[in-house]
Amino acid sequence: MSELATPAAAQAAKPVTSTILAALNKALTDAFEADPKMLALGEDLADPEEGGIVGVTKGLSTRFGDDRVRSTPISEQAIIGAAIGASLVGYKPVAEIMLMNFTTVAMDMIVNHAAKLRFMSGGQTSVPIVIRTMTGLGYGSGGQHCDYLEAWFAHTAGIKVVAASTPQDAYGLLRSAIDDPDPVLFIENITSYRTPMPGPLPDADHRVPLGKAAVQREGSDVTLISYARLAGESREAAKLAEEKGLSVEMIDLRTIAPWDRETVLPSARKTGRVLIVHEAVKQFGVGAEIAAVINEELFGALKKPVRRLGGAYSPVPYSNPLERAYAPDRQRILDALVELAG
Amino acid sequence: MTTHGFNPGKETLLDIYRRAALLLANDVRARKVISSGQIAMVYYSYRGQEIIPASFCAALRDDDYLCTIYRGIHDMLAKGFPLDLLWAELAGRATGSCKGKGGPMHLTYPPKGVMVTTGVVGSSMPIANGLAWAAQVAKTDQVAVATFGDGASNIGAFHEALNLAAVWKLPAIFVCQNNGFAEHTVYAKGTSAREIADRANGYGIPGVRVDGNDPVAMYAAAKEAVDRARAGDGPTLIEAVTFRFMGHVFGDADTYIPKDMKQAAVAADPAPRFRQKLLDDGVATEQELAALEADIERQIDEAVAFALASPWPEADDLRFDVFAEEIMV
Numbered sequence: 001m002s003e004l005a006t007p008a009a010a011q012a013a014k015p016v017t018s019t020i021l022a023a024l025n026k027a028l029t030d031a032f033e034a035d036p037k038m039l040a041l042g043e044d045l046a047d048p049e050e051g052g053i054v055g056v057t058k059g060l061s062t063r064f065g066d067d068r069v070r071s072t073p074i075s076e077q078a079i080i081g082a083a084i085g086a087s088l089v090g091y092k093p094v095a096e097i098m099l100m101n102f103t104t105v106a107m108d109m110i111v112n113h114a115a116k117l118r119f120m121s122g123g124q125t126s127v128p129i130v131i132r133t134m135t136g137l138g139y140g141s142g143g144q145h146c147d148y149l150e151a152w153f154a155h156t157a158g159i160k161v162v163a164a165s166t167p168q169d170a171y172g173l174l175r176s177a178i179d180d181p182d183p184v185l186f187i188e189n190i191t192s193y194r195t196p197m198p199g200p201l202p203d204a205d206h207r208v209p210l211g212k213a214a215v216q217r218e219g220s221d222v223t224l225i226s227y228a229r230l231a232g233e234s235r236e237a238a239k240l241a242e243e244k245g246l247s248v249e250m251i252d253l254r255t256i257a258p259w260d261r262e263t264v265l266p267s268a269r270k271t272g273r274v275l276i277v278h279e280a281v282k283q284f285g286v287g288a289e290i291a292a293v294i295n296e297e298l299f300g301a302l303k304k305p306v307r308r309l310g311g312a313y314s315p316v317p318y319s320n321p322l323e324r325a326y327a328p329d330r331q332r333i334l335d336a337l338v339e340l341a342g
Numbered sequence: 343m344t345t346h347g348f349n350p351g352k353e354t355l356l357d358i359y360r361r362a363a364l365l366l367a368n369d370v371r372a373r374k375v376i377s378s379g380q381i382a383m384v385y386y387s388y389r390g391q392e393i394i395p396a397s398f399c400a401a402l403r404d405d406d407y408l409c410t411i412y413r414g415i416h417d418m419l420a421k422g423f424p425l426d427l428l429w430a431e432l433a434g435r436a437t438g439s440c441k442g443k444g445g446p447m448h449l450t451y452p453p454k455g456v457m458v459t460t461g462v463v464g465s466s467m468p469i470a471n472g473l474a475w476a477a478q479v480a481k482t483d484q485v486a487v488a489t490f491g492d493g494a495s496n497i498g499a500f501h502e503a504l505n506l507a508a509v510w511k512l513p514a515i516f517v518c519q520n521n522g523f524a525e526h527t528v529y530a531k532g533t534s535a536r537e538i539a540d541r542a543n544g545y546g547i548p549g550v551r552v553d554g555n556d557p558v559a560m561y562a563a564a565k566e567a568v569d570r571a572r573a574g575d576g577p578t579l580i581e582a583v584t585f586r587f588m589g590h591v592f593g594d595a596d597t598y599i600p601k602d603m604k605q606a607a608v609a610a611d612p613a614p615r616f617r618q619k620l621l622d623d624g625v626a627t628e629q630e631l632a633a634l635e636a637d638i639e640r641q642i643d644e645a646v647a648f649a650l651a652s653p654w655p656e657a658d659d660l661r662f663d664v665f666a667e668e669i670m671v
Binding site: 039067068070072073075076077078080081082083084085086087088089090091093105108109112113117118119120121122123124125126157158160181182258261 | 407409438439440441442443444448450451452457458460461462465467468469470471472473474475476478479486498499502503505506509510662663664665666669671
């Protein structure tokens with residue numbers, strides 16, 4: 001930067017970026033500001049406990065009070081149960097389960113109760129809660145802190161499953177999840193919170209509708225479908241593929257359940273070649289469901305069998321080379337794209 | 343009629359008896375209707391435990407919340423669940439409280455505070471905390487009651503819920519109906535605590551053991567807990583000691599219940615015993631009670647008839663109430 005550049009000029013030259021962490025914090029703050037029925041609870045969530053271990057809820061308890069924003073004991077069943085109960089009578093609780101693997105100790109509350117009470121009560125009650133939880137590879141946390149378990153929840157009727165890969169989508173999806181009259185599991189990726197990404201933080205009226213995928217790159221040779229962190233890797237792989245002369249249509253699902261058939265199927269019909277990528281174990285994963293529906297609906301239009309890349313059929317390993325071997329990365333996505341197009 | 347010098351008064355005693363008589367008659371009818379083949383359902387009889395909810399519900403208001411369990415039809419009827427909607431739901435009809443989608447284990451009726459009925463042991467408690475939290479935030483003086491059995495005091499949800507309720511000083515009341523058996527397993531074989539009420543000590547909240555078959559003692563314990571919760575002084579664990587006359591599920595052979603134990607309990611059948619006491623103490627006349635009971639039978643007749651004459655749900659109903667919006671695929 002020239003010494004002569006004015007601060008304003010410097011500002012203009014610097015691309016505007018934002019982070020998912022700031023977007024989530026703003027989404028919660030704006031939602032609390034807008035609705036006195038908003039509540040939040042979870043381990044270490046309030047400001048005396050540092051506003052969450054990542055800081056997503058920083059500032060909320062100071063601003064909106066200890067009644068509405070509460071740190072909890074390490075009691076996942078109690079956390080989700082309290083969220084459910086308050087939601088039954090008109091509150092809008094956002095519950096944080098620190099890590100996605102810890103949803104396992106609250107599965108009864110999530111799967112048997114949150115997801116089913118509307119149906120089992122014949123629509124007399126509903127559970128408009130959001131369960132925020134983080135997960136993902138990258139910090140060498142091993143087998144019980146990094147699993148992507150979205151398929152378990154996507155397999156349960158009555159709960160929606162969402163994962164954002166950009167700050168703008170993180171904001172818009174979280175606000176929509178809060179607005180939604182039914183329970184939503186909101187998955188955050190552990191290594192993505194502080195990564196600067198293009199674009200500013202959205203305004204308070206920004207929403208991303210649930211159930212609507214984003215076509216992040218249009219193309220004609222291959223349809224590439226992903227979500228969460230690997231949507232970012234997929235975007236990069238699609239760019240690299242373009243340099244090799246491949247035209248890739250890249251779709252970020254954003255909502256995993258219910259997923260957006262109206263966007264995915266026409267794209268698959270157009271390209272006839274589909275690659276689905278996720279960090280979760282490939283076997284019985286979300287990719288299997290999408291591939292099955294594409295086969296059911298578009299068998300004759302496909303030029304190649306639908307291809308999937310996913311996590312290895314093993315617990316998440318600790319050692320760095322093993323961890324890198326576990327899940328798809330940019331290069332493996334690129335290789336699969338080239339192979340599919342060939 | 344007094345217990346520890348406490349006298350709830352004639353009106354409350356009759357209120358408790360009216361509820362108890364309804365619960366007793368409804369259980370007898372449910373088993374009859376199942377046995378006759380008119381309605382096929384999995385049924386968890388509460389016979390013998392009627393006095394507990396008949397008493398604690400007399401200490402509650404309509405806008406107080408109840409989370410109960412699969413053996414909970416006595417709880418919800420005592421709380422005011424309408425008989426016609428109940429029976430239509432038991433019969434799986436479209437006119438049931440839950441449109442036939444919930445059934446006996448998931449009966450729900452928010453207008454009377456019956457917010458959740460769970461089929462999972464222990465799960466009534468964490469949700470009752472949330473209802474209590476809502477009342478606390480809204481600064482109403484509503485309370486939330488969770489009922490459950492002795493077996494449920496051994497599942498994690500019990501401990502997580504009591505701890506959170508204590509830490510947050512929630513207006514929650516945990517009513518353990520200790521009927522001596524966790525499904526088929528006798529109390530001492532599955533529960534380490536001498537008394538379930540003792541477990542309250544671990545959470546720093548009041549724990550009260552009471553004869554759940556004694557309406558005055560049960561009402562007094564409930565009233566004290568309700569008053570404490572409404573005043574903002576936090577939760578209470580009530581262990582209401584009772585006995586389950588039937589097996590775990592209607593139709594099981596209940597060979598695990600010692601015969602002499604069962605005979606003694608049946609001989610001291612709490613609802614008829616309470617009835618006799620009302621007569622002996624001059625609280626009510628035979629004629630008054632007989633009229634009340636006849637009216638209950640008539641109401642049940644009408645509810646069963648309504649249920650059996652009601653239409654079944656349509657297959658297409660599966661697409662509704664999964665989410666607020668209908669399922670398209």
